[in-house]
Amino acid sequence: MTDVIALRIDGMTCDSCATHVREALERVPGVRSAAVSYPKARAEIAADAGVSSETLAATVATLGYLASVDDTGAAPPSVFDKALGFLAGGAQSGAGGVPLHIAVIGSGGAAMAAALKAVEQGAKVTLIERGVIGGTCVNVGCVPSKIMIRAAHIAHLRRESPFDDGIGACTPAILRERLVAQQQARVDDLRQAKYETILADTPTITVLRGDALFRDRHSLLVRQAGGVEQHVPFDRCLIATGASPAEPPIPGLSDTPYWTSTEALESETLPSRLAVIGSSVVAVELAQAFARLGSKVTILARNTLFFREDPAIGEAVTATFRAEGIEVLEHTQASKVAYADGEFVLATGQGELRADKLLVATGRAPNTRALALEAAGVAVNAQGGVVIDAAMRSSTPHIYAAGDCTDQPQFVYVAAAAGTRAAINMTGGEVALGGVDTYLSHRTMAARVTTAR
Template sequence: MSSPQPHIAIVGSGSAAFAAAIRCAERGARVTLVEGADQIGGTCVNVGCVPSKILIRAAQLAHLQARHPFEGLMRRQPVVDRQALHRQQQARVDALRHTKYEQILENTPAIERVHGWARLEDPQTLRVIQTGGREQLIHAQRILLATGSHPAIPDIPGLGETPYWTSTEALNAERLPRHLGVIGGSVVALELAQAFLRLGSRVTILARSVLLSREDHALGEALAAVLEAEGARVLLHRVPEAVAHDGREFVVTTPEEVIRCDRLLVATGRRPNTEALGLDRAGVATDARGAIRVDDHLRTSNEYIYAAGDCSNLPQYVYVAAAAGTRAAINMTGGDTSLDLDVVPAVVFTDPAVATVGLDEAHARAQGMEVESRTLALDKVPRALVNFDTRGFIKLVAEQGSGRLLGAQVLAADAGEVIQSAALAIRNRMTVTDLAGQLFPYLTQVEGLKLCAQTFSKDVERLSCCAG
């Protein structure tokens, strides 16, 4: 960068944007952060990761009150005050937003916030429309687009004329539905469906194909069985033909039946916030979804413009967004670093949770690889046995011949705490023999990785309790 203090403009204020702003400031840049929303922080802290995990945890505790597995402890139906839960949830959201976003702005003079909606005028200029229609031009040596995404709404006749929920309305609801209909079969749909089910709502899930259709199908099948055992109605390969609202209820028409519910959650994925950015003015290329194409240095098709987070074609995880923002900042201020996405763990926060990393069998074979796999039921894992919760399994996929670990799929309580060990094993090109020989603390869920690795060469039924 030729300037002694480069000027970086960042559009957005979520995880990618703030990670970039902080690193740019650390590297001596002046940063202008442009955000049109009244609240900064983006989806994760405000209406995504943080409030959803609070709701999910509360629902888990309510569920355990009524259905825990231990004899001698009284079970009772929980009394749920949703308004009180929401107040506590919102207080924690507000506190985290203040600590992790607002306070950083207050304490970092190099970062200036401009309140308004930005679009590109040219590769190094933003036009910002502010309150009252006032306009401001911002010139910068580099621009980072980190505008996030919004819920994708399917084209179902009548749906747009109804008061349906997205995840935002569901998380901010202060009353529990009597009957919640859920359109969607992936992460957000399943997490919120189970949470409302456990808090006392009747729940019907309508999935276009199967649950978690992009993952090993055994995960979706097992999770569907869990949800049905808890009382949900799970309808697979079910696409609504029409949706109406009669003033009291939603009327969801499918080829097989008509479903009535008092609330309808639509959770069918998200779309990038790129339509209003004026990308064509700077020749910034997008994919078919409208996501901005970036390379491993977070560069777009225009050398002056970078992108990170859910508005780009990167995996839509907040930790990927933050890592991308940091690396984009380094590159925009004269450095040279790349974002390595070879090993990306993912978690679905149902109970049991779903966690994956690397390749499943189908994807490995699609790449022309010869593989072998082993699946270990949780009733072979001591931690699950003493928890009296053996729902789920651990599956490992290895390269045939070498035994190199290629992927792991886990359905288990605390699967999210298990999967990072598998990610590190894949990152370090360990074999299942290497993994089987590691020391794992006894009576931990992650010990199941070791046990599953041992099944490639041993019968774990014939091992002692500590699986040496």
């Protein structure tokens, strides 16, 4: 006998998330098939009798998502499913019995997930954004970088055909300005569909444009265009301000027009010579993309590529890069950077390195310094990240934080999952993030290995 179990799944951010959930569910003993929809936030599992919804929900939870039985037209929920519903809870009321008011600072993956979950729980939300709606991933991170990487991969395949006997290799003409235009158009479309339209269609979310800072533990000051200031009192608050590229303390660097990943992705020209300082994911993936599009690329790695991971990964990527003509300088640092007459000059222990452009990708720093966190008693770590517990609470219990502005792994999957859980906890529930770190460590390393292919 085969049963069909329907689950609601919160925290998925794309079709890739749905694929990973489906694969995990189909590995559960007794599961015959699973269909998972990201747009519907739903999974339908065909399983042998005896496979419980508890087991399936627990499997989904190991990936960092929250699963509960979708009882729309389905059988009555089990005790376990009722328990999940109790944990998710309904929104508590604010003063005078009015709906709980939650302020969300930011509009990226963590902020959007939290805002949508909070209004689903019955709260009212004020979302505050100082710049472009959507945060890092859709605007200057995952989306544009993967589009560029895919274009570079196609250029590489045309130049290095794996079917030389039947498909002749050729050197493609790279029109970088057109690639950037196509890339930005896709970014704009996704931001509109995934963020701006959803916010506009959700009347219980009010969007304020401006810079937010804490006045005290229960209110924000939002400085808007034209010098207008607005006070925003709140019952709960989520800090989801993300992170920005960090500048390493290299003498002379700040006086040069170096690139961060943002400028590199937006550049309409390809440099003849590109130097890259950094040895982790962002540095490595952009280095290879530019090389495959035609730049002569040199990477300066303070240690080795991916030195914090399994050494075999760094060794394999380094070998692949060198085979593609990318120069990888291991155990090399720039002691000074200068810029004159359109050329960068980097002083290293191995002599001078000259380049037309310099990309610095040595990490990201939390966007928290302008928030006046001390006014709300919110503690930060040495890097400026908001210190949180497993429930995403800061040192001030009714103020939460999620995503890249904390010490969580800087991936949109973590941010979205954490934002969802923060919203549940802010509205009377009690759930912890748990399980996502292990999942992401495996997923991230798999992505890193495939980047070099």
